[in-house]
Amino acid sequence: MRRLAILACVMVAATPIVHAAEAPPGASACSGCHAPRGGASGGIPPIAAKSADEITATMLAYQAGEGEPTVMNRIAKGFTEPEIRAIAAWLVAGR
Amino acid sequence: MTPWNPNRRAVLKTLTAATVTVTASAALSRPVHAQGAARVVVIGGGFAGGTAARFLKGHGLDVTLVEPNPTYTACPLSNSVVAGLRSLDRQTFGYDGLRRAGVTVVHQRASKVDAEARRVTLGDGVALDYDRLVLAPGIDMNFGALPGYDDKAAEIMPHAWKAGPQTTLLARQLEAMEDGGVVVMSVPANPYRCPPGPYERASLIAHYLKTRKPRSKLIVLDAKDSFSKQRLFQAAWEKLYPGLLEWVSLSSGGQVTSVDPASLTLVTDFDRVKAAVANVIPPQKAASIAALAEVADRTGWCPIDPVTFESRLRPGIHVIGDAAIAGAMPKSAFAANAQAKVCAAAVATLLRGEKPAAPKLINTCYSLVAPDYGISVAGVYAPSDGRLADVEGAGGTSPLDAPASFRAKEAVYAESWFDTITAEVFG
Amino acid sequence: MARTLINVPATAKRGEVVEIKALISHPMETGFRTGSDGALIPRDIIHRFACTYNGEEVFSADLFPAITANPFITFTTVAEESGEIALSWTDDQGNTQTETAKITVGQDPVE
Numbered sequence A: 001m002r003r004l005a006i007l008a009c010v011m012v013a014a015t016p017i018v019h020a021a022e023a024p025p026g027a028s029a030c031s032g033c034h035a036p037r038g039g040a041s042g043g044i045p046p047i048a049a050k051s052a053d054e055i056t057a058t059m060l061a062y063q064a065g066e067g068e069p070t071v072m073n074r075i076a077k078g079f080t081e082p083e084i085r086a087i088a089a090w091l092v093a094g095r
Numbered sequence B: 001m002t003p004w005n006p007n008r009r010a011v012l013k014t015l016t017a018a019t020v021t022v023t024a025s026a027a028l029s030r031p032v033h034a035q036g037a038a039r040v041v042v043i044g045g046g047f048a049g050g051t052a053a054r055f056l057k058g059h060g061l062d063v064t065l066v067e068p069n070p071t072y073t074a075c076p077l078s079n080s081v082v083a084g085l086r087s088l089d090r091q092t093f094g095y096d097g098l099r100r101a102g103v104t105v106v107h108q109r110a111s112k113v114d115a116e117a118r119r120v121t122l123g124d125g126v127a128l129d130y131d132r133l134v135l136a137p138g139i140d141m142n143f144g145a146l147p148g149y150d151d152k153a154a155e156i157m158p159h160a161w162k163a164g165p166q167t168t169l170l171a172r173q174l175e176a177m178e179d180g181g182v183v184v185m186s187v188p189a190n191p192y193r194c195p196p197g198p199y200e201r202a203s204l205i206a207h208y209l210k211t212r213k214p215r216s217k218l219i220v221l222d223a224k225d226s227f228s229k230q231r232l233f234q235a236a237w238e239k240l241y242p243g244l245l246e247w248v249s250l251s252s253g254g255q256v257t258s259v260d261p262a263s264l265t266l267v268t269d270f271d272r273v274k275a276a277v278a279n280v281i282p283p284q285k286a287a288s289i290a291a292l293a294e295v296a297d298r299t300g301w302c303p304i305d306p307v308t309f310e311s312r313l314r315p316g317i318h319v320i321g322d323a324a325i326a327g328a329m330p331k332s333a334f335a336a337n338a339q340a341k342v343c344a345a346a347v348a349t350l351l352r353g354e355k356p357a358a359p360k361l362i363n364t365c366y367s368l369v370a371p372d373y374g375i376s377v378a379g380v381y382a383p384s385d386g387r388l389a390d391v392e393g394a395g396g397t398s399p400l401d402a403p404a405s406f407r408a409k410e411a412v413y414a415e416s417w418f419d420t421i422t423a424e425v426f427g
Numbered sequence C: 001m002a003r004t005l006i007n008v009p010a011t012a013k014r015g016e017v018v019e020i021k022a023l024i025s026h027p028m029e030t031g032f033r034t035g036s037d038g039a040l041i042p043r044d045i046i047h048r049f050a051c052t053y054n055g056e057e058v059f060s061a062d063l064f065p066a067i068t069a070n071p072f073i074t075f076t077t078v079a080e081e082s083g084e085i086a087l088s089w090t091d092d093q094g095n096t097q098t099e100t101a102k103i104t105v106g107q108d109p110v111e
C-alpha cells in the first residue's frame, strides 16, 4: 500500500505544471520572475523558449561579466557551472 | 536594546528537551498515511502560503489552505498606491486559481494548533487533521513595542504595512493634506517586513509631494543607522528630492519611542515631532497563530531548519515567509515564494520517508525611487551552520553609477515581476 | 569635535527624579580592526562621560572598546535646584566636548 502511494506521487510529479522531479538547488525560484509560458507580462526577458544550452551559456556569460544583465549577473554568481547546467536542464524538461 | 536574560540558555535547553519528546511520541502515534495522499494543511494564503499550497498539490498531496479573507491584497507595489500612482484593485487577488489547481480553500481563521495531535482548529470549530502543517501567516504589528500605538491609533496614524484599507487611508490622508504640511514616517529596527520598503515609500511620497504639494516636507524618523540599498536611495534622493526628504538616523536621534495620536505627535529620545500626516511603521512579529502553535521564540519570530523549513520548536510544522527566521534572507514576497517551493518539495520528500537535499534560494527585491526609476537588491542563499547564509560573491545591489536607461528598465521589471509572481501564486 | 544630542527636561519639581539622555556621534574605533590595507586601525574611543549639576558631578561612566559607535547614555538624577547641567565626553586624544542645558526647578516639592 505504502509503495503504491509513493508511486502515485511520482506519477503526479511528472505532470508539467509543477515538475516535482527534484528541482536542483535554486531552480524552483526562476519562475518567480520568468513566466513559464512566455513573456506575456513583458519586461523581464522570457526564457520559456530558450534551450538548455542557451540558458547555460547566458548564465555563464553573465558570471564572466559579459552581456547586459541587470540582476542576473548578481544571481548567476551564486551558482557553480554544474549547478547552472542542472537548473537549465530541469527548466527545459519541465515544459 | 533587548535586556539580556541569563535564563535564556536554560529555557532553550528545556525547549530542546521538549521537542525531542514530542518527536518520539508523534512518530509513534502517527505513521505517514498508508491510504490516499498524505494530508497537508497550509495556514495563510499570502505569497508564502499560496505558493506552498499550489506546489504541495503539484507534488500530489492532499492540500487544504486556510485563509480568513476571501481576497488577498498584495503589499508589493502598494507604495505606488499610497502615492496615488496605482489603484488598489491591481493589488487584489482571489483564490479561484488555487481551487482550480485542486487546493481545498477554507475561508476561516486558524485559531488553534495541536502539534502533538497534529490537528488545526478553525474559527468555526471545525478540526483539520494533518500529516504535516505549513504555517505561513505573515506578520502582526507588535503594538506592545511602541507605547501609544495600537489598532485604534493606526486609524489616525496608519502603518499601511498590511495592504488594504490601511493603504487607502494613508493615500487619502496625503491627498487631503494642505500644501506645506509635514509628513512624518517612523521606521522600526530590524527585523521587519520588507527591509527596503520604508525607503521606497519615502521616495514615492516625496515624489507625490514634489509633483503635487511642493511646499511640503517629509521627515523619516529611523531606528536604524543603515538600511537596504542605502547608497542607491540616498543618491537618488539627493538628485530627485533635495530639501524635500529628510532622513533622521538612529544616531541622529531618529528612533521613535512613543506616539501620541491625539496630537499627531511622534516622540523620540530627543524631540517631539508634530505631523500633518503620520505614517507609523511599528515593530512587528510573526502573526499570532505562530505563538499559539508554540513555534515562535522569544524574539516573536519562528526559528526553522534551513533545509526543510521545519520548526526548531515543534516537529511536523513548517514555517515559511515573513513569520520565519530565515537567516540572511529578507522578509520579502520573493523570498516567501522561493521558500514555499523549497518547503513544498521538502515536505513531499519527508512524507515519502526520504531526506531532502540542501537547497539554494534566491531573492530579488525591486524598489521604485520614482515611477521610472527602479533599483534592486538580490541575494543567493544556502544552508550553512544550521542557518540560511549568503552565498559569498553573489548578490548585491544595482550599480551606483548606472545610466537612466538601467533605472528605467528596473522600474519596468518591478512591475513585470509582480505580474509574474502573482500569476504563479493566484493565477 | 562631534555632533551631540542631549535631552534634559527644561522644568522639574523639587525632588523629582529626572531622566537625562545623551548621544554623541562617534565611531568608537576599537583598535582591533584592520583596514583595507591590512594594517590595524588605531583605537579611537570616547573613554569617559560625565555629568555635572551646578558644578557637582552627579553621574559618570568609563567607556570601553566594546561600547558601540554613537554611544547613547541615559541616566537619572534628582532635581534639587535650578541651574545648569553639563554633559561632557572625553576621547582618547584627551579632547573633551561639553554641552550644557538649563533646568528650572519649581518651588513646590514633588509629593
Ligand SMILES: Cc1cc2nc3c(=O)[nH]c(=O)nc-3n(C[C@H](O)[C@H](O)[C@H](O)COP(=O)(O)OP(=O)(O)OC[C@H]3O[C@@H](n4cnc5c(N)ncnc54)[C@H](O)[C@@H]3O)c2cc1C
Pocket (backbone or CB within 6 Å): B043, B044, B045, B046, B047, B048, B049, B050, B066, B067, B068, B069, B072, B074, B075, B076, B077, B078, B079, B108, B109, B110, B111, B136, B137, B138, B139, B160, B161, B162, B163, B193, B194, B197, B201, B287, B288, B289, B320, B321, B322, B323, B331, B332, B333, B334, B335, B336, B364, B365, B366, B367
Ligand atoms: C509596502 C510594502 C512593500 C513591499 N514590497 C515588496 C516588494 O517589492 N517585493 C517583495 O518581494 N516584497 C515586498 N514586500 C514584502 C511582502 O509583502 C511580504 O514579504 C510578503 O507578503 C510575505 O508573505 P507571507 O505569505 O509570509 O505573508 P502575507 O503576505 O502577510 O500572508 C499571510 C496570510 O496569512 C493569513 N493569516 C494570518 N493569520 C492567519 C490565521 N490564524 N489563520 C489563517 N490565515 C491567517 C493572512 O490573512 C494573510 O493572507 C512589501 C511589503 C510592504 C508592506
